Structures are given as C-alpha cells and as structure tokens.
Amino acid sequence: MFTGIVTDIGRVADLRVEGDTVLTIETAYAPDSIDLGASIACSGVCLTVTEKGGNWFRVAASAETLSKTTLAGWQVGTRINLERALRLGDELGGHLMLGHVDGIARLVSVTPEGDSHRLVVQAPADLARYVAPKGSVCLDGISLTVNAVEDRPDGTAHFGINIVGHTWTHTTLADRRPGDGLNMEIDVLARYVARLTARD
Numbered sequence: 001m002f003t004g005i006v007t008d009i010g011r012v013a014d015l016r017v018e019g020d021t022v023l024t025i026e027t028a029y030a031p032d033s034i035d036l037g038a039s040i041a042c043s044g045v046c047l048t049v050t051e052k053g054g055n056w057f058r059v060a061a062s063a064e065t066l067s068k069t070t071l072a073g074w075q076v077g078t079r080i081n082l083e084r085a086l087r088l089g090d091e092l093g094g095h096l097m098l099g100h101v102d103g104i105a106r107l108v109s110v111t112p113e114g115d116s117h118r119l120v121v122q123a124p125a126d127l128a129r130y131v132a133p134k135g136s137v138c139l140d141g142i143s144l145t146v147n148a149v150e151d152r153p154d155g156t157a158h159f160g161i162n163i164v165g166h167t168w169t170h171t172t173l174a175d176r177r178p179g180d181g182l183n184m185e186i187d188v189l190a191r192y193v194a195r196l197t198a199r200d
Helices: 063-068 165-169 188-198
Strands: 008-018 020-026 039-042 045-052 056-061 079-084 103-113 116-123 136-139 142-151 157-163 181-186
Touching (some): 039 056, 116 165, 136 157
Antiparallel strands (some): 008 020, 008 079, 020 056, 039 079, 045 056, 103 181, 116 157, 136 142, 136 181, 142 157
C-alpha cells in the first residue's frame, strides 16, 4: 500500500521490450534502501523491483499495465513520481492507495491562483461516480482532495483540485499540459461503498 506522498522524482533512463516492457529508472533513493522484489509506485503504478544499481532500479510492466495506464507513452527522459511502499508505523500523510490504476483521467485546464494552481480534470465515465467533493483521488501517484465535481452530459465528470506550491514543485504535475493523461486511482473506500450500494 501507498499514501500518495511523493518522495522522489525519478527519470526513465532506459526502456526496452523483452516480452514485457523493462524500464530502468534513475532515483535519489539509496540502493541499499531498495530491496529486490520491493514495490515502488511509479506515477501511481505499483511495480516490482527486479534489479538495482548505484542510482537506479529496474522494473517490468506487462501488456495489461500498458493498456490501463499512461506508461505506454513514457520515453527515455520522462519524469515520474516515486513512492516506496508504506511500512507499519509510517505516517499516513495522504490516503490509502493500492497502486492499482483504475483508468486514465485527462487534464482539462491549469489556472494559477496565487501561489497555487487550480486543475480541472476529466474523469472517464466508468469512474465519474466515484469522485465526490472533499473526497480523495490519486492522480499520477499523488494523493489529492477534490474541491468540486461537475457531471457532464457524456457521463464523464469534471472535477477541480487545488495544487499548493510545494506539491507543484515536488511532483511532475508542472510537466503536464491540457489534454495529457493522468493515472487515476479512485479512493478505496469509494470503491467498496459503490459495490455495497449496487447490491442493495
């Protein structure tokens, strides 16, 4: 599990297809702090470390992962948000996340507001009902609070989030432009509430 608090911005240093897609990611994490087989959230996608070196670790992504996330568009040089798995006793600064991306949201607009930025994001139709004002959502591995939600005629939803200066400079959100995809994971509580109410 993860909390959506980004602790490093990594960089794709190498990418090759060997059955699965194998990525080498540069990081500031100390190599002796990364265990082989450990889970690391890479822009919200939980991936397993298969190799590591002085300033890098290697992961593999299946065709299923490529089809459900923005990872298929990553290239050498792409910056990605990194978070290591939550340990018992760690501070839960964001919200509980599984690292299982539910779909791809789209960035609609970015508007500076003082020292912050207001983002409007489009949730796909199959995820729109899970987004609620003051609820939590994970975008590209970042735990965020939803400010407002507007349902759209096509079944999608536009929702607003406010990005404070620290989050803007310590994640990859500043790299994003309108139209870009964002890995979206819905709140785990919303997932189970929706499942329970659907059975009533």
